[in-house]
Amino acid sequence: MSDTPTIPAPAPQKIRCDACPVMCYIADGRAGACDRYANHDGQLVRLDPLTVIENRARTVGGAGGDADGDIPLVPFLDTTWDGSIVGGDRQFVTAIGAGTTYPDYKPAPFIVASEYDGVDMVTVVTEGIFSYCGAKVKIDTDRHLGSECAPVRADGQVVGHVTTSEYGSQMLSLGGVTHLTGGDKKEGRVTCATLLALCNGAAVDLAIDGGAEVTVQAGQAPVVNGLREERMRVGCGSATVGIFAAQWQGLVDEVVVVDDHITGVMSEHQAGKVIGWEPTGIKILGRRSTPGRYFQVAEPGTGWGGTDMTDPLTILGPWNPKIARPGLSLLMVSTTGEHAAYYELDEDLRPVRMEIPDRLIPSTRRIEENCEPALCSVLFMGGAGGSLRAGVTRNPIGLTRSVQNALTRVTVGGAPAYVWPGGGITLMADVTQMPSNAFGYVPTPALVAPIEFTLRRADYEALGGHMDHIVPLSEALEGTLGRQSDHVLSGRRDVARAPGAPWPARPLKGPRG
Numbered sequence: 434m435s436d437t438p439t440i441p442a443p444a445p446q447k448i449r450c451d452a453c454p455v456m457c458y459i460a461d462g463r464a465g466a467c468d469r470y471a472n473h474d475g476q477l478v479r480l481d482p483l484t485v486i487e488n489r490a491r492t493v494g495g496a497g498g499d500a501d502g503d504i505p506l507v508p509f510l511d512t513t514w515d516g517s518i519v520g521g522d523r524q525f526v527t528a529i530g531a532g533t534t535y536p537d538y539k540p541a542p543f544i545v546a547s548e549y550d551g552v553d554m555v556t557v558v559t560e561g562i563f564s565y566c567g568a569k570v571k572i573d574t575d576r577h578l579g580s581e582c583a584p585v586r587a588d589g590q591v592v593g594h595v596t597t598s599e600y601g602s603q604m605l606s607l608g609g610v611t612h613l614t615g616g617d618k619k620e621g622r623v624t625c626a627t628l629l630a631l632c633n634g635a636a637v638d639l640a641i642d643g644g645a646e647v648t649v650q651a652g653q654a655p656v657v658n659g660l661r662e663e664r665m666r667v668g669c670g671s672a673t674v675g676i677f678a679a680q681w682q683g684l685v686d687e688v689v690v691v692d693d694h695i696t697g698v699m700s701e702h703q704a705g706k707v708i709g710w711e712p713t714g715i716k717i718l719g720r721r722s723t724p725g726r727y728f729q730v731a732e733p734g735t736g737w738g739g740t741d742m743t744d745p746l747t748i749l750g751p752w753n754p755k756i757a758r759p760g761l762s763l764l765m766v767s768t769t770g771e772h773a774a775y776y777e778l779d780e781d782l783r784p785v786r787m788e789i790p791d792r793l794i795p796s797t798r799r800i801e802e803n804c805e806p807a808l809c810s811v812l813f814m815g816g817a818g819g820s821l822r823a824g825v826t827r828n829p830i831g832l833t834r835s836v837q838n839a840l841t842r843v844t845v846g847g848a849p850a851y852v853w854p855g856g857g858i859t860l861m862a863d864v865t866q867m868p869s870n871a872f873g874y875v876p877t878p879a880l881v882a883p884i885e886f887t888l889r890r891a892d893y894e895a896l897g898g899h900m901d902h903i904v905p906l907s908e909a910l911e912g913t914l915g916r917q918s919d920h921v922l923s924g925r926r927d928v929a930r931a932p933g934a935p936w937p938a939r940p941l942k943g944p945r946g
């Protein structure tokens with residue numbers, strides 16, 4: 434045994450990630466607080482693979498692909514460019530997995546040159562850190578989910594509110610800077626986790642104060658109070674009367690289409706009148722708007738037509754004995770066809786429920802047939818008018834103007850973004866158009882969303898772009914980041930373009946636009 438004292442090996446250096454304000458010190462072999470970056474042998478690595486969209490049809494479940502039609506992940510070390518010419522019409526480098534150069538005191542991680550149909554294009558790619566962001570959620574259902582402005586909770590925390598309903602759909606506004614940063618830590622953390630799950634296509638359980646519990650997942654049917662919603666309504670009660678007036682004529686004496694918004698009564702309605710429908714002496718208990726159109730026949734709920742009714746006769750008053758007659762037939766139906774009942778008046782002019790006659794069954798089926806499947810839609814909404822513009826250009830207002838003048842195409846993970854008119858770059862994008870797991874988070878808390886700006890090279894130069902940091906598409910496909918980045922990429926994932934989505938590298942304006 435030697436007397437020489439052993440000198441402990443120096444502890445491996447931690448490295449600092451400066452991709453967000455948390456600025457983690459990460460030990461070798463460990464990941465940072467967001468699990469997006471890690472220290473591998475002293476090198477900062479962006480862990481999620483860089484996602485490249487290929488201009489080919491998506492073959493869900495096809496050979497070698499997953500649900501996105503993805504080609505299995507390839508580590509960059511195992512790939513070398515085969516020398517073939519890659520065009521901007523064939524592959525598009527998204528920001529998913531690209532990393533960021535936050536807080537944008539240097540150019541974005543990838544500024545990629547490509548050619549589309551003879552036009553020189555540039556795409557600037559970065560993962561933006563959004564604290565001004567949220568999700569607008571559309572839930573196709575007539576069922577009452579909650580009153581307008583009612584708080585929406587996840588894990589007991591308020592993460593948003595019910596906003597104005599749309600035609601056949603209930604709407605939620607979730608997230609936003611107030612819930613992310615304006616409340617206590619738990620509210621911010623749960624809000625961020627809720628947005629992340631929704632934007633990445635996961636199912637999220639929400640509870641609405643004074644209303645329903647609903648499970649929401651982008652592209653899937655909503656589940657309201659444990660029941661999966663099947664159909665979106667064919668129209669409001671008045672519209673349904675109009676659509677089916679001619680088909681019901683001669684088959685039944687009266688039709689009432691029960692709807693929380695407008696309950697329609699055939700014999701009084703404009704549609705019934707113009708085709709010669711006879712008066713029946715029916716009396717509806719509700720606020721008459723115009724003939725045959727009634728508001729507020731019941732309270733909102735999860736029963737007939739989005740009301741709290743389980744027995745539709747509760748909206749009928751006494752029939753007018755001068756007009757009504759025994760044997761008069763009445764069909765009551767909801768706007769999805771889910772509820773339907775048939776009655777005939779007895780000698781005392783009271784409706785008596787009977788089996789729906791065969792002659793009326795095709796029309797109730799036709800209502801169901803005309804209802805679209807009920808879905809949840811999730812639009813990511815964020816403000817990209819802040820510092821990330823400096824990663825695109827030395828003159829940020831130049832980018833804002835270029836976007837507003839429709840010279841620059843904005844995409845989110847390759848998905849088309851709707852940019853709001855007015856100031857800033859306030860955008861919305863459908864999360865189902867994006868490759869899977871497009872979003873991340875940082876614990877500040879904020880959502881990390883991929884964003885790409887694509888424009889003609891000449892326009893990029895004119896707006897003060899970082900021309901000296903442009904790399905060819907072939908290099909980007911090999912994972913070679915610009916010299917401004919201090920991280921490396923772990924691998925690449927190729928996915929097929931979303932069906933129907935415009936190709937993200939196509940110029941917006943001009944002869945070939």
Ligand code: SF4
Pocket residue numbers: 450451452453454455456457464465466467468469470875876
């Ligand atoms: S939270 Fe993530 S992005 Fe932020 S510094 Fe830590 S590792 Fe980097």
